[in-house]
Amino acid sequence: MTFLRTAGRQFVDESGTPVRLRGVAVGGWLNMENFITGYSGNESLMRATVRAVLGEDRYELFFERLLTAFFGEDDAKLLAGAGMNCVRFPVNYRHFEDDSKPFEFKKDGFRHLDRAIEACARHGIYSVIDLHALPGSQNHHWHSDNPTHRPAFWDHPHFQDRVVAMWEHIAEHYKDNPWVAGYNPINEPADESRLVVGPFYTRLVEAIRAIDDRHILFLDGNTYSTEFDVFDEPWENTVYVCHDYAAPGLGGGGDYPGTTDGRYFDKAALEAKYAERTEYCRRTGTPVWVGEFGPIYTGDERTDAMRRELLTDQLDIYRRDDAGWSIWMYKDLGRQGLVMVRPDSPYLKRFGDFVAKKNRLGADQWGSDGYGISEITKPFYSMIAEEFPDFDPYPWGRFDWVRTLILNLTVAQPLAQEYAELFRDLTDDDLIALADSFALANCDVRTTLRDQLIAG
Numbered sequence: 001m002t003f004l005r006t007a008g009r010q011f012v013d014e015s016g017t018p019v020r021l022r023g024v025a026v027g028g029w030l031n032m033e034n035f036i037t038g039y040s041g042n043e044s045l046m047r048a049t050v051r052a053v054l055g056e057d058r059y060e061l062f063f064e065r066l067l068t069a070f071f072g073e074d075d076a077k078l079l080a081g082a083g084m085n086c087v088r089f090p091v092n093y094r095h096f097e098d099d100s101k102p103f104e105f106k107k108d109g110f111r112h113l114d115r116a117i118e119a120c121a122r123h124g125i126y127s128v129i130d131l132h133a134l135p136g137s138q139n140h141h142w143h144s145d146n147p148t149h150r151p152a153f154w155d156h157p158h159f160q161d162r163v164v165a166m167w168e169h170i171a172e173h174y175k176d177n178p179w180v181a182g183y184n185p186i187n188e189p190a191d192e193s194r195l196v197v198g199p200f201y202t203r204l205v206e207a208i209r210a211i212d213d214r215h216i217l218f219l220d221g222n223t224y225s226t227e228f229d230v231f232d233e234p235w236e237n238t239v240y241v242c243h244d245y246a247a248p249g250l251g252g253g254g255d256y257p258g259t260t261d262g263r264y265f266d267k268a269a270l271e272a273k274y275a276e277r278t279e280y281c282r283r284t285g286t287p288v289w290v291g292e293f294g295p296i297y298t299g300d301e302r303t304d305a306m307r308r309e310l311l312t313d314q315l316d317i318y319r320r321d322d323a324g325w326s327i328w329m330y331k332d333l334g335r336q337g338l339v340m341v342r343p344d345s346p347y348l349k350r351f352g353d354f355v356a357k358k359n360r361l362g363a364d365q366w367g368s369d370g371y372g373i374s375e376i377t378k379p380f381y382s383m384i385a386e387e388f389p390d391f392d393p394y395p396w397g398r399f400d401w402v403r404t405l406i407l408n409l410t411v412a413q414p415l416a417q418e419y420a421e422l423f424r425d426l427t428d429d430d431l432i433a434l435a436d437s438f439a440l441a442n443c444d445v446r447t448t449l450r451d452q453l454i455a456g
Contacts, residue, residue: 001178003214004126005237009287011181011216011324021126021181021289021324022456023086024079028332029070030112031092031132033143035366036332037066037438038347038355040415043092043133043145049420054431061428065435067112070331073119074440078339079330080123083454086181087120088291088326089113090132092145093166099135102162105169121179128218128326129170130184130291135159139190139224140395141365142408149404154196164207175212182216183208184241184291188224192394197222198230205235213237218289221280223395225291228280240284241291242277246270246314249295249307252369256306267313274317288323296336296367297446308448315456327453331443335367338450339443346430347437354419362403363412370403372411380406 002014010018028036032043039046051059079087096109117127136159137146144151153159167185174180185204191197205217217238221228225243234240248256248265257266281288293314295307318325331339333348333355341347348355358364362372371377381402384391393401426434436442 001121003178004181004216005214006216006239006287008285009281009322011287019085020322021086021128021326022453023084023088023125023326024330024338024453025088025090025130025292025326025328026071026075026116026331027090027132027143027329029067029090030095031090031143031145033366034358034412035335035364036329036337038333038351038358039419040358040363041409041412042142042147044094045147045413045416046419049416050423053420053423058428058431062423062431062435065432066438069436069439071112071116071119072440073122075330075339076116076119076123076125078440078445079120080125082338082450084125086126086128086324086326087116087330088128088130088184089116090130090187092133093131093135093163094133094145096166096169097135097162102135102158103165105166110173117177117179126179126181128181128184129174130187130218131163131166131170132187134186135162138186139188140404142412144187147409149401149409151190154191154193160196160200160203164204167204167208168211171208171212171215175214180215182218182239184218184220186220188220188243189222190224190395191222191230194222194230198232201230205238218291220291226277231280234284234286239287239289240281241289242274242281244274244277244290244293244314246273246293246295246310249310251296251365251367253295253303253307256310258306265310267317270310270313271317274314274321278321278323288318288321290318290323290325292328293325294327294329294336297334298367299334308452311449311452315452319456325456331438331440338446338453339440340446341437341443345437345442346433347435350422350434351419354415354422358412358415361411361415362407363415365403365408368403368407370399370407372407377406 004011011021012018034040096105120127133145134153136153136156137144137151138153139151140149189197218241220241222230247260254260278288295311297304329337331337334340362368384402391398
């Protein structure tokens with residue numbers, strides 16, 4: 001087995017043979033997300049509330065079983081059979097280090113990640129290691145395990161020092177593993193000042209390269225991997241990763257082809273947005289790798305048929321440009337994944353009503369239209385718009401700012417307590433059955449999506 005590297009706009013192996021990296025991100029596993037496994041709020045809050053109900057030993061029983069069941073040999077085999085040759089593994093920094101013991105790395109921090117990388121390797125699949133949640137949170141939302149709406153990472157050198165040390169630790173561990181395609185050091189950075197992210201990337205690249213100069217670096221642009229003006233000349237063996245979500249495929253999306261948020265979207269509009277997001281790559285002659293994209297499914301056949309058409313168009317654009325990609329995402333409760341937990345599983349029998357309540361209240365951002373109980377929320381949105389018409393906060397404006405505060409924080413956080421209480425009085429066997437609901441043998445495959453990815 002040989003290390004991959006970049007050569008112009010392509011990935012190649014050590015013989016110079018081009019390799020187009022196509023795959024999935026295993027979100028919701030080593031970095032948990034609320035819509036993926038059904039809890040509310042952010043991961044650290046969820047874990048703390050569940051630990052308080054179960055106690056330390058039974059908490060460890062459940063989460064160790066869940067992480068073991070969620071991704072393993074069968075999952076890698078399924079992906080290889082679908083023609084995938086790359087898996088992006090999002091990881092929360094808490095697997096490596098605790099806030100109470102900064103710079104002290106856990107002895108078993110690589111246990112599950114090593115197991116997954118080895119399983120993928122046995123099936124001819126490369127891995128990309130993605131630090132998805134950084135200490136202090138590098139962006140404003142739940143997926144960086146942010147309990148607030150502010151990314152403190154950019155304001156505190158302490159957090160930045162910890163991430164440099166963490167990547168030195170990760171690079172030392174994987175520097176001789178050719179099945180690791182490379183490192184994705186910061187998922188979706190969002191530095192509003194635009195003054196810290198560029199110099200920090202320089203520092204981070206230099207620290208990693210001092211230990212490991214063979215693995216590819218996958219660097220996300222600023223503002224959730226959509227802006228690349230923080231980079232000057234490209235570094236060697238480096239990919240500048242864009243994320244390419246399309247508005248018609250998200251929670252408030254409209255028709256496709258058709259209008260979403262007052263703008264008409266068809267394939268030409270998708271191609272124009274893709275060209276904008278990949279301009280830096282084309283200008284610098286570096287590979288294009290779309291680190292995240294993919295529509296959200298609703299259960300409504302008409303809507304989902306349009307979203308499948310949107311995905312087909314995106315995949316065709318990437319294929320014609322010889323771009324690699326990693327679709328978001330592999331496995332969840334049915335909102336977006338290639339693999340879905342069954343509705344009659346022990347997990348959804350226990351938590352299905354809770355998930356329905358969470359959706360009714362609009363507590364998750366991903367897949368929601370941002371209103372929840374509209375007779376409560378719409379007047380508040382209107383009041384903010386009327387009183388502060390020029391208020392346009394970074395990164396996504398007034399509507400996202402209000403939604404995050406009143407739904408994804410104010411509503412979601414008390415729901416976290418309600419989720420945890422559903423673990424009360426469960427036996428050890430019950431906990432194991434809940435966790436095992438996420439094992440591939442107990443899940444269904446979204447065959448329409450699988451077939452689209454095989455063709456992509």
